[in-house]
Amino acid sequence: MGSTIVSISGSRIESSAPGTTPLLTIRHVAKQFGKNVVLRDISLDVAEGEFLTILGESGSGKTTLLRIVAGFESADSGELSMMGERLDRLPPYKRKVNTVFQSYALFPHMTVEQNVGYGLRVARVPSAEVDSRIEQALARVRMTAHAKAKPGKISGGQQQRVALARALVNRPKLLLLDEPLSALDANLRRQMQVELKSLQREVGISFVFVTHDQEEAMVMSDRIALLRTGELEQVATPREIYSRPATAYTAQFIGHTNLLRAEVRGGRAHCESLSWGVGLPDGQAAFSVRPEDVRVVGPGRPAVDGVVRFRGKVQHRAFHGATELVRVVAGDGLVFSVRTTGMDGREEVECEFSPADAVPVRDSAERS
Amino acid sequence: MFSRAYRIAITVPPLAWVTIFLLVPYLLMFCFSFWSVSSAQTIVHSWTLDNYKQLFTKDVYWETLLRSMWIAARVMVFSLALGYPLAYFLSFYAGKRKDLLYQMVIIPLWVSYLVRAYAWKTILGSDGVLNTLLQYVHLTRHPLDFLLYSPFAVVLTLTHIYTPFAFLPIYAALEHIPRNLVEASNDLGASPAQTFWRVIFPLSIPGVVAGATFAFVLSLGDFLAPLLLGGPSGIMISNIVVTLFGAAYNWPLGAAISLCMLVLVVSLLFLSERLEKKWNFS
16 A cells, blocks of 8 residues: 555644545544534545554544444534445445444344344345355354354354454445454454454455554554544554654654654754754754664764764663663653663663654644 | 351241241142032031032133133233333333333332222223213213223223333343344344344343233232122132132132142243243343
C-alpha cells in the first residue's frame, strides 16, 4: 500500500488511501449521548481490501463509531456510504457488513454449525450451498471437529474463531471487529493477531478493527486511525504514525517517546540547555524523540557537528530482553528514555540524538 | 466451620416445620384415602380401595376433573397469550417507562383475590356493568346470561388473576437474553421477525414453561373463582374436595381425590422442570 495523505485542517482530518476506490466513506459523523459528546465530525475512508484499525483509549468513541457503521446506533449528523450507496438509512440487517463482537455473541441454543449457517439460512440460501459453505468456513478457522458442539462447551479462543467464521461465511464487503481479542490471554492473543491478519489477506475483505492496544494496532493494520475523545487525531500507516506522529498525543500513545517542549528563536530550538537547528518559525514548539533514536556515547568520543549531546545520571533501567530502556536525568532536570542494546554499569552517561530525529509535533490541547 | 450446636439450631426449626405442617398432613391424607366412612358417619380405620374405585367409576368426579383441566388449559393459553406480548414489549421496547409499567403489572397482585373475583361479578352479572352497557347501546335487548355463573366467567377471572404469574417468569427470561445476541442476529441479516422466532423466542422458552406451569397448576386447584362465578356448570374439582371435607363429611374420598391431584401436579412440575433445563443455556 502506498503512502497516505493526511490533510489536517484545523482539528479535522480526512484521510483515504490514494489510488484505491473507497469502500466505505464516513463523512462528518457526530454522535452525542445526552450531554456527552462521543464523536465529533469524523470523516474517514476505508479502502477495498484494507485492514484499518480504529485505535483509542476507553471512552474515545471507537466502539460507538463501529456501532454506527454496523447500524446499532445512528449518527446524530453526517453520512455513511458504501460503494456509493447511502448506508446510514438502512437497518443493520440490510447492510452488507458483518460484525465480530467483543464477547462473540454466539447463539447459545444453536450448535457451532447452526451458528455459522445462521446468516445463510435467514437469507434463504439453498441448503446444499449452506452446508458446503459452513464446511468451508469451519475448515478455514479449524473448527470442523467442533461443528456439533454448543458454544458453551468450547473455549474462548474457539468461540472467537466460530464468531469469525459466522461473519465471514456471509462474504460481507466489510467486516467489523470490536476488540475481538481482548478476552484472550497474551499468548493466544499474539497468535490470533497473526492468524487474523493472514486470514484477512486470504479473503481480501476490508477489516475495520477496533482496539485500545497500540501494539496490536501496529502489528495488524494497513492503516491506523487514532481516535481521541471523539475526534480523529491522526490517520496513517503504522510506520508513518510511529516515525512521523502529527501530535504530541499520538507520539506518546504510540510507543514510548521523549516529548521536548522547546522555544524556537532564529532557526534554533532551545530546550533547557539543549539546542538544535530547525526550519520552523519563532515560537513555542514540541518535538518527539523516540528512545531508540537517543544513543549512549562511549566516553571521550568527539561530538559530530549538529548532533545534540548531553550528560546525565542513570536513574532507572528496565530490561526488555533484546533491548533495555534506561531513564537518564540530564543535569538541567530533563528526563530522557533511552533504548540501548546493552550498556555497562556506568552511573553517568553521555547521550546524543540527531536533530533529524526530533520530530516536530503539534502540541495537542487537552480536550474533555 | 460452624459449631454443632449452631448447625442444629439452624436446621431443626425448618425441618420440624416441614415435618409437622407438610409431611404429617400428607401422610394422614394418604392414610385417609384408604379408609372409609360408616353409615353412622364415623371414620372406619380399615384399609380399602373403595374411594379410588369410586373416583375412577363415577362420572361426576371424572367429568369435573376433566372440566377443571380444560378450564386450567384455557387459562394457561390466555395467560400466555396476554403475558408474553406484554413481557416482550416491556423488556424490549418500553425504554425508560420499563420500571413504571412493570410496577403496574405487579400492583394488582397486592389486591386481594376476593376483591378481584367480586369485581368480575359486578361486571358480568345480569344487572352488571357489561350487560347494562350492552343494552344501553342496543347491542342486546336482554341481559346475556352466559356471562356469569359459567365456565366462561371462571376462565376470564382466572386469566385476569394468573396472567401476572405467567408474565413474571417470561419477563425474567427475556431480560436475561444478552442484547448483543439480538444485535448479532440483525447483523447477520435476520429481519426483526426472524430474530424473534430464531433467537428471542427459543431463549425465552424456560420462562414460557414456568409461566405456563404457574397458570395451569394454580388454576387447576382454584376453588374460589368457580364458587363465586362458576355456577353449576362451572364447578371445579377443588369445589368437590371442599364439599367432601365439609358438608358431605366424606374425608376418605376427599383425601383420595386430593392425592390424585397431588400426583398430577407433581408430575407436571417434574415435566416442566425437565423442559426448563433442556432449554436453559446460561
